Amino acid sequence: MALRSHAERQRSPSNQFLFGSLLNRPAQTPVVAIVGRPNVGKSTLFNRLTGTRAALVSDLPGLTRDRRDGVADLYGNEIRLVDTAGLEEAQRGSIADRMRKQSEQAIATADLILFVIDARAGVTGSDKEFARIARQSGKPVVLVANKAEGHKGTDGVLDAFSLGLGAPIAISAEHGEGIGDLADDVLGALGLKPATVARKRRSGDTAADDEKPAEKPEREKRIRVAIVGRPNAGKSTLVNALLGEDRMITGPEPGLTRDSVSSDFEYKGQAIRLFDTAGLRRKAKITETAEKLSASDAVRSIRFAEVVVLLIDAERPFEHQDLTIGHRVVEEGRALVVAINKWDLVPEKQKTLRELKAKVAESLAQVPGVPLIAISARSESGLDHLMSAIAKTYETWNRRVSTAHLNRWLEGALSRHSPPAVHGRRIKIRYVTQLSTRPPTFVAFSQRAEALPQSYVKYLTNSLRETFDLPGVPVRFHLRKSDNPFAPDKR
DSSP states (O other), X not given: OOOXXXXXXXXXXXXXXXXXXXXXXXXXXXXXXXXXXXXXXXXXXXXXXXXXXXXXXOSSTTOOOSOEEEEEEETTEEEEEEEOOOOOOOOTTSHHHHHHHHHHHHHHHOSEEEEEEETTTOOOHHHHHHHHHHHHTTOOEEEEEESOOSSTTHHHHHHGGGGSSOSOEEOBTXXXXXXXXXXXXXXXXXXXXXXXXXXXXXXXXXXXXXXSOOOOOOOOOOEEEEEEEXXXXXXXXXXXXXXXXXXXXXXXXTTOOOSOEEEEXXXXXXXXXXXXXXXXXXXXXXXXXXXXXXXXXXXXXXXXXXXXXXXXXXXXXXXXXXXXXXXXXXXXXXXXXXXXXXXGGOSSHHHHHHHHHHHHHHHTTTSTTOOEEEOBTTTXXXXXXXXXXXXXXXXXXXXXXXXXXXXXXXXXXXXXXXXXXXXXXXXXXXXXXXXXXXXXXXXXXXXXXXXXXXXXXXXHHHHHHHHTTOTTSOOEEEEEEOOOTTSXXXX
């Protein structure tokens, strides 16, 4: 179907309210909230505009529960998008009610609202009610009729005029149709223009240099920290405590968090990107589609984090699943910090702390010295100790040791405990160097590397960790066969 052009929509009296409050907007990254009832395609649109798969997408309604932030580049303009939970009528205090409050907070802090409806389903009573909320917010609104591909969505697009939010933009977030028109309207509503694109530079063309947009300064390095653990350990409560706001929905019900949601904040001048994740249960117990998607997203967060905080419930410490998660973190090579939550409920604190430290040392023997911090997310105690441990562990995870220091260490380690003789021949290790950091990875060269027993490799790894102070992070130690300088040249 043919809708009015972008220019015609801007001239329409019904769209004039879109622009008034943003004419004198301060020069900062604008915030755009994507809102609407459940299952209209908000998360699909979020992924399409940000060019990521950050938000979980499924036919299951109500999959999104927390606000999720992302960055979209619209014709050279950086926009901060906020994906929200579906707006729906709910009983006071219920999970749906808490989800709705999160969406209302997103509306309150946004510069612009993208109000999304399902063009195939048409305008519903819920759409009308929430359109009223959007109008009453006083924020500019762009009406989006999603799922408008083909002829099935035509009637729904026409119905959308009845919401009183101006002319709808017909799109298909899944197939990418109409996204250009949507980007035009978003920029228009925010009072922005497409950035100038420089012509291809020719030799001696100084004018091309003048047309180049100014380069953006490199973004400050953020430490990516994932909070993981079993369901109901208090992960979302901890994230809210660190952020100083009710950013995530919380409650006594296990499994409230479904997808991994990132939030940015600063701690003593250091930029942090915090990931709240869904609780991880044993794979055999996961049967529902939503929980399978959530678990997959949480594992992905571990893989892409730099520091992982394993949150343990002090009332049920170190169950089998806690240790399974810890081992997974170490296998992925991430820096690990163990936090014992609900510490305010523990009666014999000193005795319990000694027992827990012994349990960590025994169960996570591959990362000796992993920090264990007692906290209470609800009362916000121990958070400074936790953040200090995160910063220190991150520094250790990134530590590099010079080759000269490594080879002096190797000489001492070999003199204290010589490599064993295999088949009557002593194995010689010639030198060692550090291949990489994140985690610290070392390689030693020997002509008979394959014959060196694993017990001796473990001795070298532990000695290396102790000498260069590398507690609580995975240390990878590889052996490679060195070339024999007396062997004939095969070339």
